[in-house]
Amino acid sequence: MGAHIVGSGVSLPPTIVTNDQLATIMDTSDEWIVKRSGVRQRHIASPGVGSAELAAEAVVNAVANAGLQPGDVDALISATMTPDHYAPGNAPLIQDRAGLGRVGSFEIRQQCAGFLYGLDMADMLLTTGRADTVVVVGAEVHRGYMPYGDSMDILLGLSDADPTPEDIALANDGRAWSVLFGDGAGALVLQRGTETSGVLASTLHSDGTLFDLIHVPGPGFINYPWSTTEQIDDGLHQPQMNGAELFRQAVRLMPESVIAVLDASPYELGDLDLIVAHQANQRILDGIAKQLGVSSEVVASNIANYGNTTAATLPLLFHDCKTNNRVPEGTLLAFTAFGAGAHWGSVLYREPDA
Ligand SMILES: CC(C)(COP(=O)(O)OP(=O)(O)OC[C@H]1O[C@@H](n2cnc3c(N)ncnc32)[C@H](O)[C@@H]1OP(=O)(O)O)[C@@H](O)C(=O)NCCC(=O)NCCS
Numbered sequence: 001m002g003a004h005i006v007g008s009g010v011s012l013p014p015t016i017v018t019n020d021q022l023a024t025i026m027d028t029s030d031e032w033i034v035k036r037s038g039v040r041q042r043h044i045a046s047p048g049v050g051s052a053e054l055a056a057e058a059v060v061n062a063v064a065n066a067g068l069q070p071g072d073v074d075a076l077i078s079a080t081m082t083p084d085h086y087a088p089g090n091a092p093l094i095q096d097r098a099g100l101g102r103v104g105s106f107e108i109r110q111q112c113a114g115f116l117y118g119l120d121m122a123d124m125l126l127t128t129g130r131a132d133t134v135v136v137v138g139a140e141v142h143r144g145y146m147p148y149g150d151s152m153d154i155l156l157g158l159s160d161a162d163p164t165p166e167d168i169a170l171a172n173d174g175r176a177w178s179v180l181f182g183d184g185a186g187a188l189v190l191q192r193g194t195e196t197s198g199v200l201a202s203t204l205h206s207d208g209t210l211f212d213l214i215h216v217p218g219p220g221f222i223n224y225p226w227s228t229t230e231q232i233d234d235g236l237h238q239p240q241m242n243g244a245e246l247f248r249q250a251v252r253l254m255p256e257s258v259i260a261v262l263d264a265s266p267y268e269l270g271d272l273d274l275i276v277a278h279q280a281n282q283r284i285l286d287g288i289a290k291q292l293g294v295s296s297e298v299v300a301s302n303i304a305n306y307g308n309t310t311a312a313t314l315p316l317l318f319h320d321c322k323t324n325n326r327v328p329e330g331t332l333l334a335f336t337a338f339g340a341g342a343h344w345g346s347v348l349y350r351e352p353d354a
Helices: 030-037 051-065 091-097 111-127 151-155 165-173 208-213 229-233 243-263 282-292 310-323
Strands: 004-011 016-018 041-043 075-079 104-108 133-140 184-191 198-206 274-277 332-339 343-350
Touching: 004 051, 004 310, 030 282, 051 091, 051 133, 051 184, 051 310, 075 091, 075 111, 091 104, 104 111, 111 133, 111 184, 111 198, 111 310, 111 332, 111 343, 133 310, 151 165, 184 310, 198 243, 208 243, 243 282, 243 332, 243 343, 274 282, 274 310, 310 332
Parallel strands: 075 104, 075 133, 274 332
Antiparallel strands: 004 184, 016 041, 133 184, 198 343, 332 343
């Protein structure tokens, strides 16, 4: 009785920032970023636009794409690492703005694996009969993290000043991770399916010994007070990342989990038509194809256009694949993700026949 995806929708902020634009505010180049990550451009939200607004737009679009009304939805799962406010999170803001009515809504915190976890939870709500129509939305506005100082306004076209030497130094300090990320939102609408299609199997994992691979140590209730200006001065509000080790773990653990969900199903690796994987680096995607021994065509990619959009990545990619006719009836696909925590896993999904 696996959940069927009956609609998808996205929301992307209109401002696109290219690698060449980034090269005007830090020591980097289009060549370095493309070669090391595959990212060519990313969307960045304007001041005042938060992830809840993008999420609500994506939900409205997905519900319309499903041919449903907002009032038909009876549960909302929001995945984000960058909520508008620390508490109470985005879920009630999205529920209200998308006009869903007073349905249950909750938020989960699994970063780049957030949408994957949400998909599995939606499947559980549907298969246990607790809900008939569930929306899962992933949305991020990473802008608040970015180590760009006043140069952010230059990127957004709001200032034509030259970057200051201080802001260039700041951006150089964070260039290894900041060039990878972008803002956006994607949502999927799910309903109960059949025995042979929809979500067929899933596997979720976490390992807190990998907590330091990528984490934001800054504001948090281990501190008194929980948020201080010193944290910002020390850059603790920004992701601290061990890029090389993250890369190694991601390339190992995503393929392992894809094999695990196939083993829990009647299908084999050779039956897999598509892998909808988290988009952190094109070289990680190439590594997944190599580890599994599948053609690189099987591992879908849109990282060039959006960068790493954390929890928004999987629905953005699924929506792109669907729009580009890469998910015809009967397609067997694996969603897979790896993210901060560490959290990772895979969901095996078969697109229903007509
Ligand atoms: C971050 C990442 C792209 C770095 O790629 P890499 O090939 O390992 O590059 P390195 O960090 O070894 O840096 C190589 C050189 O490029 C430099 N460099 C780093 N960022 C740069 C940038 N934006 N532009 C130009 N040069 C840069 C480094 O300073 C280093 O210079 P050095 O050799 O003189 O010291 C890669 O490790 C990665 O993608 N990791 C996974 C990230 C991830 O998944 N994040 C999200 C988690 S869910």
